[in-house]
Amino acid sequence: MTRSDLVEELAARFSQLTHRDAEFAVKAILDAMNDAMVRGHRIEIRGFGSFSINHRPPRIGRNPRSGASVAVPEKRVPHFKPGKALREAVDQRTAEL
Numbered sequence: 001m002t003r004s005d006l007v008e009e010l011a012a013r014f015s016q017l018t019h020r021d022a023e024f025a026v027k028a029i030l031d032a033m034n035d036a037m038v039r040g041h042r043i044e045i046r047g048f049g050s051f052s053i054n055h056r057p058p059r060i061g062r063n064p065r066s067g068a069s070v071a072v073p074e075k076r077v078p079h080f081k082p083g084k085a086l087r088e089a090v091d092q093r094t095a096e097l
Helices: 003-013 019-038 084-096
Strands: 043-045 049-056 059-062 069-072 075-082
Touching (some): 003 019, 019 043, 019 049, 075 084
Antiparallel strands (some): 059 069
16 A cells, blocks of 8 residues: 555545545654654554664675675664554454455
8 A cells, every 4th residue: 555545545434535635634644753753752553553763783794796895884774563453453364365
């Protein structure tokens, strides 16, 4: 599902929302989540899952073409952990297929 698919689904489910309003709502939610993660906050949506930041320490990597050692700097990456309800729903629906 893409962002535009999500907007279409939201507009279809709630007839009082115009396509533009649904697009604004999706953009506002994603922007708020993005801002919170940039500030280092954890996001928890009950029944869906949680988003957090993982820290990857610096390491020595290899250039696959030349084989030379390359220093890879430390970085922070987003991490998603699905909630119990989402895991069970996915497991149940995929078992039915």
